[in-house]
Amino acid sequence: MSFAILCSGVALGVYLPGLLLRRDLRRLGIPAEVFVLEALLPEERRRGLRRTRSAFHRDFRAAVAGHKLARDPTPLLDEVASTALLQRWADEDRRWFVVLSGFWLPLLDRFRSLARGVLDVELCHVDSVDSPSFRATAAFSGIGHSRRLLDAEAGCVRSAILATREPPVPFSRRERPIAHGGGWGMGTYAERAEELAQRGWPMDVIGCELEDAGTRAAGSRHFLADPEWEPWRGEPGFPPFGEVAPDGTASYRVPDDHHAAFELVREAPFVLSKPGGATLLDSLAAATPVVLLEPLGDHERRNAELWERLGFGIAWERFLALDNPRADLERRHLALCAAREQVPDHAALLAAERQA
Numbered sequence: 001m002s003f004a005i006l007c008s009g010v011a012l013g014v015y016l017p018g019l020l021l022r023r024d025l026r027r028l029g030i031p032a033e034v035f036v037l038e039a040l041l042p043e044e045r046r047r048g049l050r051r052t053r054s055a056f057h058r059d060f061r062a063a064v065a066g067h068k069l070a071r072d073p074t075p076l077l078d079e080v081a082s083t084a085l086l087q088r089w090a091d092e093d094r095r096w097f098v099v100l101s102g103f104w105l106p107l108l109d110r111f112r113s114l115a116r117g118v119l120d121v122e123l124c125h126v127d128s129v130d131s132p133s134f135r136a137t138a139a140f141s142g143i144g145h146s147r148r149l150l151d152a153e154a155g156c157v158r159s160a161i162l163a164t165r166e167p168p169v170p171f172s173r174r175e176r177p178i179a180h181g182g183g184w185g186m187g188t189y190a191e192r193a194e195e196l197a198q199r200g201w202p203m204d205v206i207g208c209e210l211e212d213a214g215t216r217a218a219g220s221r222h223f224l225a226d227p228e229w230e231p232w233r234g235e236p237g238f239p240p241f242g243e244v245a246p247d248g249t250a251s252y253r254v255p256d257d258h259h260a261a262f263e264l265v266r267e268a269p270f271v272l273s274k275p276g277g278a279t280l281l282d283s284l285a286a287a288t289p290v291v292l293l294e295p296l297g298d299h300e301r302r303n304a305e306l307w308e309r310l311g312f313g314i315a316w317e318r319f320l321a322l323d324n325p326r327a328d329l330e331r332r333h334l335a336l337c338a339a340r341e342q343v344p345d346h347a348a349l350l351a352a353e354r355q356a
Contacts, residue, residue, distance in 0.1 A: 001354055002031040004094050008101035008133065009036045009231030012183030013278040016259050017126055017161045018100050019238060023257050024161065024347030037103055038232040040077040040085065046232065072136050074106040082107060090114040097121045099144065102134030109140050120354070126277035127299040128152035128306045149346065150277060152302040155309055157339065159346040160284055163262040168287035171269065171333045178264045179272040180206035187274040188293050192316065196272065204264050223264065226252045262286065270329050275304035283312060284340050289332035291319045311335040
């Protein structure tokens with residue numbers, strides 16, 4: 001048994017869970033490899049992604065509009081590279097696939113004609129409803145069976161890919177909230193973090209570009225994933241991450257088995273962020289509540305509704321109206337502590353189902 005984990009390097013919302021799933025499967029003694037769709041794009045198309053990232057980071061309205069217009073990118077892939085990958089899978093007799101980005105489905109459909117046997121394909125949804133990549137490729141959804149980690153319709157977390165299973169940091173030791181906008185730094189987190197800093201919450205803010213640390217609220221720290229790093233170059237691994245010094249420089253490090261930003265999440269009384277699926281998984285892993293900012297699209301809106309319904313998060317406006325925010329956050333932290341002990345490990349489920 002060997003799993004091919006198919007993800008995207010656009011933002012980090014399915015990329016990081018893919019790396020964590022690979023880690024967890026390997027810990028169970030099961031071979032697993034991560035494949036990044038954008039590695040198959042021609043270089044000029046990848047340069048376009050860099051420009052899009054900068055535009056979406058700087059203008060959240062453009063990001064929201066862009067996600068509404070998401071299209072199947074497979075016609076843009078390099079045909080030689082795509083064919084070579086499918087032939088490699090055939091030569092390796094690949095049959096076990098976990099699809100974290102729906103944009104892989106048209107290529108998997110092509111691969112069925114080369115495969116030597118029946119494929120076992122799980123469509124693994126990180127978000128609580130179909131994300132844009134799965135909506136754009138819905139015609140190919142019959143290739144596999146769907147499984148949701150977060151389930152908006154059922155109102156629960158069915159299974160999870162967690163950065164750690166270590167016990168959460170006690171809430172009494174948590175002092176600095178963290179604010180971020182996902183891998184592309186999208187949303188209103190920077191403005192909201194500035195507002196909270198002025199209200200007496202010194203923030204840890206994760207930016208997207210070095211320039212993001214240009215204005216610093218009193219007591220706040222700024223962090224950054226290396227802007228030059230790209231997940232589709234070389235062996236897929238965690239992004240280099242570090243604190244931005246007052247002089248505007250940053251030194252980066254790369255943990256072996258999780259994303260470094262998660263260490264800030266573990267120490268925080270809350271995360272201030274738009275409600276991406278991977279952000280909610282980190283919330284569960286760290287038992288850190290989320291103060292929910294404006295969503296990127298309908299899938300994130302449903303994520304936010306689920307996290308509020310479960311008592312794990314609170315909308316920005318309601319958070320500001322709290323008389324005793326720390327007491328409210330501690331209740332949500334305890335709810336997350338209880339829930340994470342009951343949520344099945346996704347890698348263990350995959351292994352058990354296929355060894356039965």
